[in-house]
Amino acid sequence: MGLDFLKISFFDILDIILVATMLYYLYKLVKGTAAINIFIGIVIIYLLGKLTQLLNMEMLSSVLGEFIGVGMIALVVVFQQEIRKFLLMLGSTNITSKHLFLKSFKFSTTTENLEYVDEIIEAVKDFSQKRTGALIVIRRNNKLDFVKDSGDEMDILVNKPILKSIFYKNSTLHDGAIIIEENKITATRVILPVSNSREIPLRFGLRHRAAIGITEKTDAIAIVVSEENGQVSYLKNGEFSIYDNYDDLQNKVKADLQ
Numbered sequence: 001m002g003l004d005f006l007k008i009s010f011f012d013i014l015d016i017i018l019v020a021t022m023l024y025y026l027y028k029l030v031k032g033t034a035a036i037n038i039f040i041g042i043v044i045i046y047l048l049g050k051l052t053q054l055l056n057m058e059m060l061s062s063v064l065g066e067f068i069g070v071g072m073i074a075l076v077v078v079f080q081q082e083i084r085k086f087l088l089m090l091g092s093t094n095i096t097s098k099h100l101f102l103k104s105f106k107f108s109t110t111t112e113n114l115e116y117v118d119e120i121i122e123a124v125k126d127f128s129q130k131r132t133g134a135l136i137v138i139r140r141n142n143k144l145d146f147v148k149d150s151g152d153e154m155d156i157l158v159n160k161p162i163l164k165s166i167f168y169k170n171s172t173l174h175d176g177a178i179i180i181e182e183n184k185i186t187a188t189r190v191i192l193p194v195s196n197s198r199e200i201p202l203r204f205g206l207r208h209r210a211a212i213g214i215t216e217k218t219d220a221i222a223i224v225v226s227e228e229n230g231q232v233s234y235l236k237n238g239e240f241s242i243y244d245n246y247d248d249l250q251n252k253v254k255a256d257l258q
Contacts, residue, residue: 114254116158116183121250123163124223124232133227134167135177135207137192140257142218144187148179151190158183177210177222193217195238211235221256 026039045064052061120136127134137144152173156162158180166173166188176189192210200209211222216238224233234241234249236256243249 113183114257116180117250117253117257119158119160120163120180120223121246121253123160123167124225124249125246126160126164127167127225128230128232131227131230132167132169132225133174133207134163134223134225135192135211136163136223137177137179137190137211137214138221138223138253138257139179139181140219140221142220144179144181144214144218144220147177147190147192147214148187151176151179151187154178154185154188156185158185177214197238208233208235212238215239221253223253 023043045068049061049064049068052064120138124134124136126132137147162185163178165171166178166185168174173188177192178185179187179190193213194206194209195213195216197212200212205226205228207224207226211224211233212235214220215222215235219237221234221236224235225231226233232249234243234252241252243252
C-alpha cells in the first residue's frame with residue numbers, strides 16, 4: 001500500500017521522455033550564453049519545489065511556488081530571445097527530414113560529413129588576407145526558407161574555388177549572404193534580417209548586423225569577413241563567439257554542427 005507511488009505506467013514514462021526532450025532543446029538554445037546559469041537556477045528551484053511537495057513541507061513549498069509564479073513574468077523578459085528561437089524551432093524544423101532525430105543526439109553527424117567545413121575555413125583565410133567581404137550562414141536545425149527565398153537558389157557542393165568565385169569582388173553574386181545546408185550551397189545573394197540591437201559596436205557594418213540578426217532568429221551559425229580590415233567573426237545565438245586561431249575556429253564550427 002505504501003509503495004503505490006512507485007507504480008509507473010506507460011504514460012508516466014512518456015511524460016518523463018517528453019519533459020526531458022523539451023529541457024534538452026531548451027538547454028541547447030541557451031548553451032554558451034549568459035542565460036545558461038539562469039536556466040540551471042530555474043531547474044534547481046523547480047526540482048526543489050517538487051521535492052518539498054513530496055515531503056509535505058507546506059511552508060517552503062508555498063514560498064517556492066509563489067517565487068516561481070511571480071518570476072514567470074520576469075522570465076519572459078529575460079528569455080524573450082530564447083523563447084522566440086524555441087518557438088521558431090518548433091514551427092520551422094523539418095521533423096520528417098532524414099536523420100534529424102539522430103542528429104539531435106549526435107549519433108549520425110561524423111567528422112567525415114563535416115569535411116566541407118575545412119573548405120570554408122580555407123576560403124575564409126584567403127578572404128581575410130585579401131580583405132574580401134563575405135557572409136556565410138550555415139544551417140543547423142531551423143529551416144532557412146524564409147530568407148533563402150530572397151536570394152538565388154543554388155545546389156552546389158561546398159569547396160574553396162566555388163566560395164572564392166562567389167565572393168570575388170566583381171562577381172554578381174558577391175552581395176548578400178550565402179546559405180550552406182549540410183555540404184551544399186543552397187542560396188546566394190540572400191538578404192538577411194538585420195539586428196536592431198543598440199549593443200552592437202558602431203564599427204560593425206551591415207554584414208555583421210545581418211549575421212547577428214539571422215543567428216538571433218534561428219539556430220544557424222554565421223561567419224563574417226570584414227571588407228575593411230579582413231577581420232573574421234564567428235557568430236551564434238546572436239553573439240560573437242571568441243576563437244584563438246583558424247584551427248580553433250574550425251573545431252568550434254564542427255562542434256556546433258554536430
